[in-house]
Amino acid sequence: MAVQRPAPDATGASSLRTPVISIEPSGRLLSLGIGELWAYRELLYFLAWRDIKIRYKQTAIGAAWAVFQPVLTMVIFTLVFRNIANVSSDGFPYPIFALVALLPWNLFSGALSRSSVSVVAESNLISKVYFPRLIVPLSATLSGLVDFAIALAVLVVLMAWYGVTPNVHLLTLPIFLGLALTTALSVGLWLSAINVRYRDVGYAVPFLIQMWMFASPVAYSANAVSEKWRLLYSLNPLTGVIEGFRWALLGVERPDPRIIVISAVVVTILLVSGIVHFKRMERTFADIV
Amino acid sequence: MSDVALRVENLSKLYTIGRAHARAAAYDTLRDQIAYRVRSLFSRDRRRSSRTTQFWALDDISFEVKQGEVVGVIGRNGAGKSTLLKILSRITAPTKGRAQIYGRVGSLLEVGTGFHPELTGRENIFLNGAILGMSSAEISRKFDDIVAFSEIEQFVDTPVKRYSSGMYVRLAFAVAAHLEPEVLIVDEVLAVGDTAFQAKCLGKISEVASHGRTVLFVSHNMAAVQHLCNKAIFLEQGKLVFEGETSDVVDRYLHKATRDSHTGHAVDLVSSPARPPAYKQMLTRLELYTDRNVLSTGSVKMGAPLTFQISFRTDRAVPAMDLTLVFNDHLGRCVLELSSLYQHDRPVAQGSGEHTFCCDIPSLTLLPGDYMVSVFLDINGVNVDRVQDVLRFNVLESDYYGGGRLPRHGFFVLKNHWYDEQQQPAHARRPGAHASIRSVGQPASH
Numbered sequence: 001m002a003v004q005r006p007a008p009d010a011t012g013a014s015s016l017r018t019p020v021i022s023i024e025p026s027g028r029l030l031s032l033g034i035g036e037l038w039a040y041r042e043l044l045y046f047l048a049w050r051d052i053k054i055r056y057k058q059t060a061i062g063a064a065w066a067v068f069q070p071v072l073t074m075v076i077f078t079l080v081f082r083n084i085a086n087v088s089s090d091g092f093p094y095p096i097f098a099l100v101a102l103l104p105w106n107l108f109s110g111a112l113s114r115s116s117v118s119v120v121a122e123s124n125l126i127s128k129v130y131f132p133r134l135i136v137p138l139s140a141t142l143s144g145l146v147d148f149a150i151a152l153a154v155l156v157v158l159m160a161w162y163g164v165t166p167n168v169h170l171l172t173l174p175i176f177l178g179l180a181l182t183t184a185l186s187v188g189l190w191l192s193a194i195n196v197r198y199r200d201v202g203y204a205v206p207f208l209i210q211m212w213m214f215a216s217p218v219a220y221s222a223n224a225v226s227e228k229w230r231l232l233y234s235l236n237p238l239t240g241v242i243e244g245f246r247w248a249l250l251g252v253e254r255p256d257p258r259i260i261v262i263s264a265v266v267v268t269i270l271l272v273s274g275i276v277h278f279k280r281m282e283r284t285f286a287d288i289v
Numbered sequence: 290m291s292d293v294a295l296r297v298e299n300l301s302k303l304y305t306i307g308r309a310h311a312r313a314a315a316y317d318t319l320r321d322q323i324a325y326r327v328r329s330l331f332s333r334d335r336r337r338s339s340r341t342t343q344f345w346a347l348d349d350i351s352f353e354v355k356q357g358e359v360v361g362v363i364g365r366n367g368a369g370k371s372t373l374l375k376i377l378s379r380i381t382a383p384t385k386g387r388a389q390i391y392g393r394v395g396s397l398l399e400v401g402t403g404f405h406p407e408l409t410g411r412e413n414i415f416l417n418g419a420i421l422g423m424s425s426a427e428i429s430r431k432f433d434d435i436v437a438f439s440e441i442e443q444f445v446d447t448p449v450k451r452y453s454s455g456m457y458v459r460l461a462f463a464v465a466a467h468l469e470p471e472v473l474i475v476d477e478v479l480a481v482g483d484t485a486f487q488a489k490c491l492g493k494i495s496e497v498a499s500h501g502r503t504v505l506f507v508s509h510n511m512a513a514v515q516h517l518c519n520k521a522i523f524l525e526q527g528k529l530v531f532e533g534e535t536s537d538v539v540d541r542y543l544h545k546a547t548r549d550s551h552t553g554h555a556v557d558l559v560s561s562p563a564r565p566p567a568y569k570q571m572l573t574r575l576e577l578y579t580d581r582n583v584l585s586t587g588s589v590k591m592g593a594p595l596t597f598q599i600s601f602r603t604d605r606a607v608p609a610m611d612l613t614l615v616f617n618d619h620l621g622r623c624v625l626e627l628s629s630l631y632q633h634d635r636p637v638a639q640g641s642g643e644h645t646f647c648c649d650i651p652s653l654t655l656l657p658g659d660y661m662v663s664v665f666l667d668i669n670g671v672n673v674d675r676v677q678d679v680l681r682f683n684v685l686e687s688d689y690y691g692g693g694r695l696p697r698h699g700f701f702v703l704k705n706h707w708y709d710e711q712q713q714p715a716h717a718r719r720p721g722a723h724a725s726i727r728s729v730g731q732p733a734s735h
Contacts, residue, residue: 010488020389020390020391021379021389021390021394022387022388022389023376023379023381023382023383023387023388023389023390024382024387025383025385025386025387042419042424042425043419044418045419046419046420046425047416049416050408050412050416053407053408053412054405054407054408057407057633058407110503118533123401124403125402125403125420126380127380128380128398128399128402128422129378129380129396129398129402129403129421130378130379130380130396131420131422148410169475183345201324283381283382284382286375286381287304287378288379
């Protein structure tokens with residue numbers, strides 16, 4: 001057969017594609033195409049950058065929404081859960097207790113709601129240009145990080161106000177951040193691929209997110225869940241994420257390591273199956289989207 | 290083997306068109322699926338195949354493109370051209386067969402893919418470049434060229450939603466034009482923008498082609514295909530029916546288009562519904578010939594000869610009998626009137642009975658498109674019979690001017706010649722020749 005011709009790059013630009021492209025009916029199943037994803041990292045960056053850039057376009061207060069959204073939610077939570085329902089906050093000022101959980105929660109819910117409709121939202125790109133399709137839900141997931149960073153700055157100010165200082169556990173924060181993003185991506189992979197065929201996903205996701213929030217210790221403490229339901233409760237990876245955030249930032253009681261392990265296992269299963277499902281479906285995206 | 294840029298082997302693509310209601314909805318909902326499953330449980334007719342239609346958009350296509358070749362892909366709508374391009378661009382997967390591409394591929398199925406209206410021109414250049422597969426270093430390097438090519442310099446920091454459609458398209462093409470792949474796959478991108486910009490786009494593609502790059506060019510524009518491509522393949526109903534030199538393939542395509550056309554080539558006018566009720570039937574037959582004695586089926590190549598043959602019957606000898614042909618374009622605009630009335634030596638119908646007049650057009654220079662013909666019969670200047678929009682014929686594109694481009698405005702092409710009045714006409718140009726009085730206003734001899 002033909003010899004693989006080295007790609008002479010007259011332009012001096014890095015060649016994005018392999019010299020020989022083979023187009024066949026069934027791709028290598030379970031091949032992640034990590035190398036190709038890496039080659040397209042700039043596209044991932046540009047798509048996420050575009051999402052961030054246009055998010056608050058033509059709004060009067062622009063990126064201030066990234067501050068107002070978590071702060072207003074925090075105020076409402078404080079009024080409802082603290083002043084009316086008198087929910088326990090493990091001995092911390094309730095506003096901080098809630099905001100620490102709202103940070104990963106907003107990141108997660110935003111990432112999930114964007115990524116689950118991302119493939120359909122980018123149908124124009126998908127039906128006209130080739131690139132690794134995984135980039136679409138991936139960029140939708142990552143584009144929430146800027147809002148997260150802004151909200152984190154608000155939290156820092158609030159913590160200083162209340163005189164709460166984090167300890168060395170702060171260093172573990174990226175782990176829980178990664179867990180939140182991975183959970184959103186895994187579910188987003190499943191839903192975005194299903195959404196191509198069944199647009200029901202677009203209607204179901206808001207309810208899913210709403211229920212998920214009540215099933216996560218955002219407004220209340222995981223300690224409020226009785227012992228016998230704990231393990232079942234921790235099947236929700238967000239339990240581990242939010243407990244982790246509170247531990248890392250506020251120094252609450254260390255979460256049960258089993259919760260973190262269960263969360264990590266659940267996320268791994270979701271992620272692997274999500275990728276396999278997505279890769280299997282992506283070859284037909286352009287035909288049915 | 291090393292000079293092969295693209296090899297396609299037995300490539301096939303099967304599409305399944307869903308049930309009628311699913312097709313109308315464009316996508317299924319779970320409810321539809323459930324309703325369908327439930328219904329089919331109770332229905333005796335469980336044959337799914339009766340509710341879905343499958344067709345081969347591409348059927349066992351094989352061909353090879355060598356490095357540096359510029360290959361045109363032609364065929365009517367639905368012939369499989371777009372499917373072929375989508376497979377080769379890796380947007381959709383084939384059902385059977387395979388293709389191999391040697392080198393970096395750039396495919397342009399449309400211009401401006403991924404442009405975001407809220408982003409500025411500058412931002413969109415980077416975004417669109419990344420989508421087309423350019424690195425940001427590459428885009429930065431070509432940025433000034435792209436802006437210059439698009440002619441939008443002063444608006445580069447304006448959101449593209451404020452652009453005119455012309456500016457938008459120019460910017461979009463400019464980015465695409467600076468893609469430098471080894472194998473370029475282009476689909477109809479020339480069908481955008483104003484005439485001047487189209488010329489520029491076509492020029493850019495020629496330039497790409499002349500730099501030894503491999504180009505696969507899909508177009509309906511025969512003039513562009515003839516101008517750009519040295520080889521062509523002709524697809525019909527998913528099959529590759531002919532490949533070879535561009536001119537052969539284009540001729541074959543036009544011949545096929547002519548033969549398959551369902552427009553009338555010979556129309557019986559005796560009881561034509563195209564005759565308004567008030568008129569007395571005298572016209573009997575209208576026939577269309579592309580060449581002497583070759584009955585046309587309604588398609589004629591631009592610039593080709595055409596003959597209308599009109600028969601009519603009279604009860605008595607009539608001294609002054611005139612026939613008029615009126616041509617309307619697809620928008621119903623009258624573009625041309627041809628009448629025996631205007632001719633110095635008008636034909637005269639001798640005696641009663643059947644007469645046949647012919648109207649020879651040595652070169653039909655109407656622009657490509659569909660035209661409707663109406664026939665009027667006048668006696669002594671009074672219209673006595675008419676059939677309106679009775680025959681449809683199609684003018685097919687050809688490279689009339691030899692430059693691969695056709696005008697997009699107006700109705701006709703005409704022989705004409707352009708030159709710089711400071712210089713000798715092209716055929717007499719000498720290096721270093723200065724302005725010559727002789728050349729001023731000297732008409733082109735054609």
